[in-house]
Amino acid sequence: MSKNRSVAAVLAGALCLVTAGCAGSSNGTASDKASVSASGSGYPVTVTNCGQTETFAKAPGRVVVMNGGSVAEVSTLLALGLGDRIVANEQTYGMSEVAGRAKAIKALPAGDIELNDAGDIPSETMLSLRPDFVLSVTAYGFDAQNGFATRRQLRTVGANSYVSPQGCDDDPSRMTISDSYTLLRDMGKIFDVSARAEQLIAASEKSIAAVSAKVKGEKKSKVMVLFAGTSMDNDTFEWVAAKGIFNDILAKAGGTNVFESASRTVFADLSKEKVAATDVDALVVLGAGSPDPTAYAKQLLKEFPQWPAAKNNTYTVLSDSIYLGPSNDLAVDRIARMLHPDAF
Structure with a gap:
C-alpha cells in the first residue's frame, strides 16, 4: 500500500464518534464528489458517489466496513446508533478521545476474516459475507487489481457501496471538517436517521x-x-x-x-x-x-x-x-x- 493510500486511510477518518455530544462535523454542504437525494421522505434514496449512482430501497441491514487504516466510517455509524447493522468491521485504533468508543468498536463483529496483503478484505471473502452495503475509505478498496470486490461485483449480489469524502481521487490534502459533516449527513440519509445526523452536526458546529x-x-x-x-x-x-x-x-x-x-x-x-x-x-x-x-x-x-x-x-x-x-x-x-x- 502506498504512503498516500495509507494516509487517506488514516484520515478518513475518518476518525469519529459514539456519543451525540461528541460529533465533529461540516458546514452542511454536500461534497462535489458525493451527494444524496431522496424522493420526499423515506425510500428509495439515491446516492451519487464517485461518479456512480447507488439506489437504496431500504435501510441497509448487513453492513461491512473496510479497514483502510480509518475509524471514521465505523465511528460515524456508531454515532448514528447503527452498530447493530454491522456484520463485519475491520477498523480499529484501540484508542479514542470519546469515552467508550474504542470499547464499542472492539465489541463489533470482525467476521473472522483473513485480510490480504493490503490489510483489507479480499474479493471472495467480501462476497461471502453477503453484505448489502460496503463502506470504503477510498476508491482503492473497490479496485480489482488490488484483489478487492469491485462496486459492480457488489451490485450483482445486491450490495450498495460508498467511498468516503475526498476518497474518490485518493487525495485527502483538500479534506476539511466539512467532509466529516458530509459523511454524517450521507449516512443519515441512507439509513433514514437524518434527524440524528443533523443533531450531531449542529452540536459539533456549536x-x-x-x-x-x-x-x-x-x-x-x-x-x-x-x-x-x-x-x-x-x-x-x-x-x-x-x-x-x-x-x-x-x-x-x-x-x-x-x-x-x-x-x-x-x-x-x-x-x-x-x-x-x-x-x-x-x-x-x-x-x-x-x-x-x-x-x-x-x-x-x-x-x-x-x-x-x-x-x-x-x-x-x-x-x-x-x-x-x-x-x-x-x-x-x-x-x-x-x-x-x-x-x-
Missing part, C-alpha cells in the same frame, strides 16, 4: 464556534503534527502533517501548521536539520496504533530543547478526533486549550 470565539484575536501558535513512532535515530522525519483536515482543525483552535508549505500532499518527509531549525510552539502527536504516544511526545521535546514547545512543555496526544469523523470538535477544543489556556 462547540467549534464557541471555542473559536474564545481564541479569536490570540496570536497563532505554530504547531507541528506528526505520528508517534517516527524514528529519531536517522536523519529524516516521516509522516509530518502538512495539508488536509489537520490544518482546518488547527485554524479553528487558534493555531497554524508550521510545516504547511513543506509538502503538496498530506504528509511530508523532513530532515532532522529542518525540524531542529524550525520554531515549534506546540506539538500534536497522533497516537493511532502507537503503544505509547505520550512517551514519544516527551522524547521528541527532549530531543529538541530549543523549541518553544519544549521550553513550555506544550504538547497533546490525539487519536481519532483529528481525522475525518464526527468528533472533530473534541480535537479543536483540546488543541485550543493547549495553545491558549488563558482563554478558557
Whole structure:
C-alpha cells in the first residue's frame, strides 16, 4: 500500500464518534464528489458517489466496513446508533478521545476474516459475507487489481457501496471538517436517521464556534503534527502533517501548521536539520496504533530543547478526533486549550 493510500486511510477518518455530544462535523454542504437525494421522505434514496449512482430501497441491514487504516466510517455509524447493522468491521485504533468508543468498536463483529496483503478484505471473502452495503475509505478498496470486490461485483449480489469524502481521487490534502459533516449527513440519509445526523452536526458546529470565539484575536501558535513512532535515530522525519483536515482543525483552535508549505500532499518527509531549525510552539502527536504516544511526545521535546514547545512543555496526544469523523470538535477544543489556556 502506498504512503498516500495509507494516509487517506488514516484520515478518513475518518476518525469519529459514539456519543451525540461528541460529533465533529461540516458546514452542511454536500461534497462535489458525493451527494444524496431522496424522493420526499423515506425510500428509495439515491446516492451519487464517485461518479456512480447507488439506489437504496431500504435501510441497509448487513453492513461491512473496510479497514483502510480509518475509524471514521465505523465511528460515524456508531454515532448514528447503527452498530447493530454491522456484520463485519475491520477498523480499529484501540484508542479514542470519546469515552467508550474504542470499547464499542472492539465489541463489533470482525467476521473472522483473513485480510490480504493490503490489510483489507479480499474479493471472495467480501462476497461471502453477503453484505448489502460496503463502506470504503477510498476508491482503492473497490479496485480489482488490488484483489478487492469491485462496486459492480457488489451490485450483482445486491450490495450498495460508498467511498468516503475526498476518497474518490485518493487525495485527502483538500479534506476539511466539512467532509466529516458530509459523511454524517450521507449516512443519515441512507439509513433514514437524518434527524440524528443533523443533531450531531449542529452540536459539533456549536462547540467549534464557541471555542473559536474564545481564541479569536490570540496570536497563532505554530504547531507541528506528526505520528508517534517516527524514528529519531536517522536523519529524516516521516509522516509530518502538512495539508488536509489537520490544518482546518488547527485554524479553528487558534493555531497554524508550521510545516504547511513543506509538502503538496498530506504528509511530508523532513530532515532532522529542518525540524531542529524550525520554531515549534506546540506539538500534536497522533497516537493511532502507537503503544505509547505520550512517551514519544516527551522524547521528541527532549530531543529538541530549543523549541518553544519544549521550553513550555506544550504538547497533546490525539487519536481519532483529528481525522475525518464526527468528533472533530473534541480535537479543536483540546488543541485550543493547549495553545491558549488563558482563554478558557
